[in-house]
Amino acid sequence: MWSSPFLTTPVSVSQIMLRVLYALIPGVALYVWYFGPAILVSITLAVVTAVATEAAMLKLRNRPLKPFLSDNSALITACLLALSIPPLAPWWLIVIGTAFGIAVAKHLYGGLGSNTFNPAMVGYAVLIISFPAHMTQWLAPGMLSLLQLPFSAQLSYIFSGHLPSGSTLDALTMATPLDTLKTQLHLGLSVDEIRSMPIYGYLAGKGSEMVALGFALGGIYLIAARIIPWVLPAAYLGTLFIIAAVFHQIDPEHYVGPLFHLFSGAAMLGAFFIFTDPVGSPTTFRGRVIYACSAALLTWLIRTFGGFPDGVAFAALLMNMCVPLIDAWTQPSVFGKKEGKR
Amino acid sequence: MALSGDSFKAIEMRTLHHFHGGIHPPTHKSQSTGTGIATLPLPEKLVVPLHQHVGNCAVPEVRVGEHVLKGQRIGRPEGRQSSAVHAPTSGTVAAIDMQTVAHASGMPDLCVTLIPDGKDEWIAHAGVDYRNTSHTDLRHMLRDAGVVGLGGAVFPSDIKSYSRHHKITTLVINGAECEPYITCDDMLMRERPRDILRGAEVLRELLYADEVLIGIEDNKPEAIAAMRKALEQDGHQHMEVIAVPTLYPGGGAKQLILVLTGVEVAAGVRSTEKGVQCFNVATAWSVWRAIAHGEPLLSRIVTVTGNVEHAQNFEVLLGTPVQELVAYAGNKPDTGRYIMGGPMMGVDLPNSSVGVTKATNCIIAASPALFPPPQPALPCIRCTRCTDVCPAELQPQDLYWFAKSNNFGKAQEFSLFDCIECGACAYVCPSHIPLVHYYRYAKSEILVRDHDKRAADLARERHEFRQFRIEREKQEKAERLAQKERAAAEAKAKAVTELPTQVDPAADADDTQQLRIDAALARAKEQAAAASPRNTELLTPEQRSEVEAIEARRAKIHKIASDAGADDEPPKRN
Numbered sequence: 001m002w003s004s005p006f007l008t009t010p011v012s013v014s015q016i017m018l019r020v021l022y023a024l025i026p027g028v029a030l031y032v033w034y035f036g037p038a039i040l041v042s043i044t045l046a047v048v049t050a051v052a053t054e055a056a057m058l059k060l061r062n063r064p065l066k067p068f069l070s071d072n073s074a075l076i077t078a079c080l081l082a083l084s085i086p087p088l089a090p091w092w093l094i095v096i097g098t099a100f101g102i103a104v105a106k107h108l109y110g111g112l113g114s115n116t117f118n119p120a121m122v123g124y125a126v127l128i129i130s131f132p133a134h135m136t137q138w139l140a141p142g143m144l145s146l147l148q149l150p151f152s153a154q155l156s157y158i159f160s161g162h163l164p165s166g167s168t169l170d171a172l173t174m175a176t177p178l179d180t181l182k183t184q185l186h187l188g189l190s191v192d193e194i195r196s197m198p199i200y201g202y203l204a205g206k207g208s209e210m211v212a213l214g215f216a217l218g219g220i221y222l223i224a225a226r227i228i229p230w231v232l233p234a235a236y237l238g239t240l241f242i243i244a245a246v247f248h249q250i251d252p253e254h255y256v257g258p259l260f261h262l263f264s265g266a267a268m269l270g271a272f273f274i275f276t277d278p279v280g281s282p283t284t285f286r287g288r289v290i291y292a293c294s295a296a297l298l299t300w301l302i303r304t305f306g307g308f309p310d311g312v313a314f315a316a317l318l319m320n321m322c323v324p325l326i327d328a329w330t331q332p333s334v335f336g337k338k339e340g341k342r
Numbered sequence: 343m344a345l346s347g348d349s350f351k352a353i354e355m356r357t358l359h360h361f362h363g364g365i366h367p368p369t370h371k372s373q374s375t376g377t378g379i380a381t382l383p384l385p386e387k388l389v390v391p392l393h394q395h396v397g398n399c400a401v402p403e404v405r406v407g408e409h410v411l412k413g414q415r416i417g418r419p420e421g422r423q424s425s426a427v428h429a430p431t432s433g434t435v436a437a438i439d440m441q442t443v444a445h446a447s448g449m450p451d452l453c454v455t456l457i458p459d460g461k462d463e464w465i466a467h468a469g470v471d472y473r474n475t476s477h478t479d480l481r482h483m484l485r486d487a488g489v490v491g492l493g494g495a496v497f498p499s500d501i502k503s504y505s506r507h508h509k510i511t512t513l514v515i516n517g518a519e520c521e522p523y524i525t526c527d528d529m530l531m532r533e534r535p536r537d538i539l540r541g542a543e544v545l546r547e548l549l550y551a552d553e554v555l556i557g558i559e560d561n562k563p564e565a566i567a568a569m570r571k572a573l574e575q576d577g578h579q580h581m582e583v584i585a586v587p588t589l590y591p592g593g594g595a596k597q598l599i600l601v602l603t604g605v606e607v608a609a610g611v612r613s614t615e616k617g618v619q620c621f622n623v624a625t626a627w628s629v630w631r632a633i634a635h636g637e638p639l640l641s642r643i644v645t646v647t648g649n650v651e652h653a654q655n656f657e658v659l660l661g662t663p664v665q666e667l668v669a670y671a672g673n674k675p676d677t678g679r680y681i682m683g684g685p686m687m688g689v690d691l692p693n694s695s696v697g698v699t700k701a702t703n704c705i706i707a708a709s710p711a712l713f714p715p716p717q718p719a720l721p722c723i724r725c726t727r728c729t730d731v732c733p734a735e736l737q738p739q740d741l742y743w744f745a746k747s748n749n750f751g752k753a754q755e756f757s758l759f760d761c762i763e764c765g766a767c768a769y770v771c772p773s774h775i776p777l778v779h780y781y782r783y784a785k786s787e788i789l790v791r792d793h794d795k796r797a798a799d800l801a802r803e804r805h806e807f808r809q810f811r812i813e814r815e816k817q818e819k820a821e822r823l824a825q826k827e828r829a830a831a832e833a834k835a836k837a838v839t840e841l842p843t844q845v846d847p848a849a850d851a852d853d854t855q856q857l858r859i860d861a862a863l864a865r866a867k868e869q870a871a872a873a874s875p876r877n878t879e880l881l882t883p884e885q886r887s888e889v890e891a892i893e894a895r896r897a898k899i900h901k902i903a904s905d906a907g908a909d910d911e912p913p914k915r916n
């Protein structure tokens with residue numbers, strides 16, 4: 001039996017996911033440019049783990065492999081997680097995070113489309129709670145690092161945990177610009193004093209601000225290609241900007257400015273790639289506004305007052321939880337049944 | 343002069359409104375507009391269904407073996423909502439029996455099989471001047487001429503051209519023709535614009551409408567030009583031809599009404615309540631033929647397209663077997679199926695020997711190359727592409743979820759019955775979920791349950807009433823017996839001089855009286871139950887008939903859903 005409509009668009013889930021992956025390219029390229037190729041290793045590790053875990057879980061759940069493996073969604077989870085954690089870290093870190101994200105957050109919740117929480121963010125949360133030390137050692141951008149480690153030595157560190165004699169991890173890595181800001185504020189420095197430290201550039205952290213710009217570029221492509229709704233990144237970044245600007249205006253000594261927030265940490269990645277995950281975000285326009293604004297507020301609160309260096313992942317997970325409620329609250333009225341219409 | 347200049351300006355400045363969503367599927371229209379409307383040669387036989395309209399089936403009024411003339415009535419309208427059916431040509435009635443008809447359900451229906459005699463001999467017929475004929479008579483003529491909505495809804499036009507309670511300000515004439523492939527209205531407007539406008543004038547008169555707005559999608563510039571020229575030629579007042587943006591489903595009556603007038607007609611509401619009525623251009627044309635020439639609806643324009651050598655529009659006698667029609671257009675050998683209507687809302691015909699009906703606007707010969715089998719469905723990723731295109735402003739992804747999990751209450755709460763089954767959501771879904779199948783499934787399931795529940799309620803009431811009656815009769819019997827015995831005893835006691843006791847016939851009369859009252863009460867109760875508001879009660883007769891068809895498809899839908907893919911188990915009935 002065959003029934004209407006007999007036509008469909010050729011657009012498929014795997015194409016959509018593939019475009020999201022393309023959109024990550026500018027950000028990743030700038031990452032490599034400023035921080036070296038180690039990120040490519042963690043992306044590769046994450047991708048291999050994601051695909052293997054996905055295949056294993058599909059087998060366990062008795063689902064056909066082909067349509068689901070080719071939907072490319074696991075690849076996005078892998079890339080987002082790899083981009084959220086330090087690249088110079090032991091191989092098992094990313095493997096554990098990815099495997100947990102895919103196996104538990106995605107498949108135990110019912111697989112593609114049914115996962116309440118963003119699998120990459122669940123992976124991130126597990127890692128930062130279980131291995132906090134590894135999660136704060138970020139590669140310093142090439143121009144700042146005291147010591148240049150050849151790529152082969154980085155590889156050897158990732159896989160064996162050994163650094164060449166004479167080099168220490170501390171010389172290679174640093175805390176993130178967000179982290180440094182927080183620590184130094186605690187130590188009593190003012191925002192202006194901290195901002196003049198060499199790790200900071202025009203907008204936020206040297207190097208990382210450019211990577212954030214790269215993600216924003218990719219995100220704009222996604223909006224133009226109608227892959228993501230514009231309202232989510234607009235509401236998120238707008239709210240983050242406004243909150244940060246208001247507090248910075250009130251007390252510039254203690255509250256860093258809005259651009260710093262936008263171009264630090266995972267804000268851009270979050271705005272265009274994480275909060276826009278369709279599975280974990282609301283389906284109504286008003287719902288999206290509420291969701292993105294609340295996420296921005298949470299991000300700012302966690303960054304400013306919380307114990308973790310960045311607030312994006314936890315904001316995403318908390319907001320994921322609220323989606324069914326938000327959707328239920330914001331059901332729009334249907335054709336012909338709007339108030340105030342004749 | 344200044345005044346006409348102003349009014350001209352006003353026309354130029356008419357602001358169109360927008361409906362939510364919509365899609366731009368490839369139109370495939372130019373294939374069938376290269377040549378004009380051709381007439382199909384007389385077929386060997388005609389299979390004319392007696393139920394080609396919304397409402398009661400027409401009652402056959404010819405006998406097998408009888409010779410009929412072209413235009414002779416062969417089916418008499420039955421009841422208020424019905425329409426007449428006529429012999430499309432002269433010939434002999436060969437059979438009156440159940441045959442498969444061109445309908446989604448694939449169910450057989452009563453048909454008259456006619457063997458043409460080749461003479462095409464008309465019955466005596468004559469038109470009237472509508473300006474000096476009473477409205478009642480005009481409407482009667484329409485009903486007797488079998489004029490129904492030719493846009494596909496086949497609702498009797500005599501009923502639609504009457505609005506007792508509401509003032510009609512705007513009569514919308516629908517020439518939008520938004521579905522891909524279909525060009526029958528386009529060609530009709532190009533070739534016969536004057537009669538369309540005259541028909542519209544009759545309808546305007548019947549409805550006392552202030553203005554007539556003719557909406558045509560702007561991908562039909564020839565039709566727009568032809569209609570505008572005819573309008574000018576015949577000097578029609580209060581009438582305007584308006585080009586509307588090409589956007590599917592902009593030809594849906596509610597969508598077109600919104601675009602032209604800004605009025606939103608909610609599901610279950612008649613547009614007349616909002617002061618608007620809408621007719622298709624082909625209907626307007628048939629109205630004119632029926633009124634001015636006394637010609638009943640015997641044929642219609644059908645687009646034959648798809649996998650054929652020369653796609654074209656034909657003037658086709660009702661009842662012409664679809665296979666003869668496609669063969670004439672040069673059917674290609676790899677045609678596997680036939681779609682009646684467009685690719686978005688059309689139906690897969692049960693077979694190709696069914697006859698063309700008043701609802702057949704288009705036949706698409708479908709080959710696997712033109713219409714590849716659907717891809718396996720993936721789970722919904724909540725991307726809301728469906729929501730973005732839904733003209734009814736629903737949340738298709740939620741409806742899908744509720745339908746799939748048999749959560750019908752929720753589905754109704756989320757306005758399932760407001761879905762017009764336009765297919766826009768399924769068209770854009772990147773997971774290739776057959777969304778509309780799920781909605782049809784859920785709708786039919788809800789109606790069936792509603793019906794079952796009503797039947798069960800009725801049965802229970804009847805049962806209770808029966809129990810009550812039996813119980814009461816028992817009591818009364820016992821009572822009578824006791825009375826008798828008492829009487830007998832008294833009689834005995836009072837000695838033998840008294841009158842003999844007799845069974846009082848009045849008691850039985852009372853009984854029947856009470857029975858009648860009880861039955862009436864039960865009936866009233868039943869009616870009250872039926873009248874209590876339910877979501878499904880909102881359905882217009884068109885929707886109801888649609889839904890009836892859906893019921894028949896239900897079993898098949900299970901199959902589709904199970905074919906639909908991996909994570910998509912078929913919805914199960916509880």
Ligand code: SF4
Nearest residue numbers: 722723725726728771
């Ligand atoms: S378009 Fe398909 S996948 Fe996207 S939300 Fe709608 S039903 Fe789900």
Ligand code: SF4
Nearest residue numbers: 732761762764765767
């Ligand atoms: S088929 Fe129904 S739900 Fe889908 S787009 Fe059309 S009206 Fe909306």
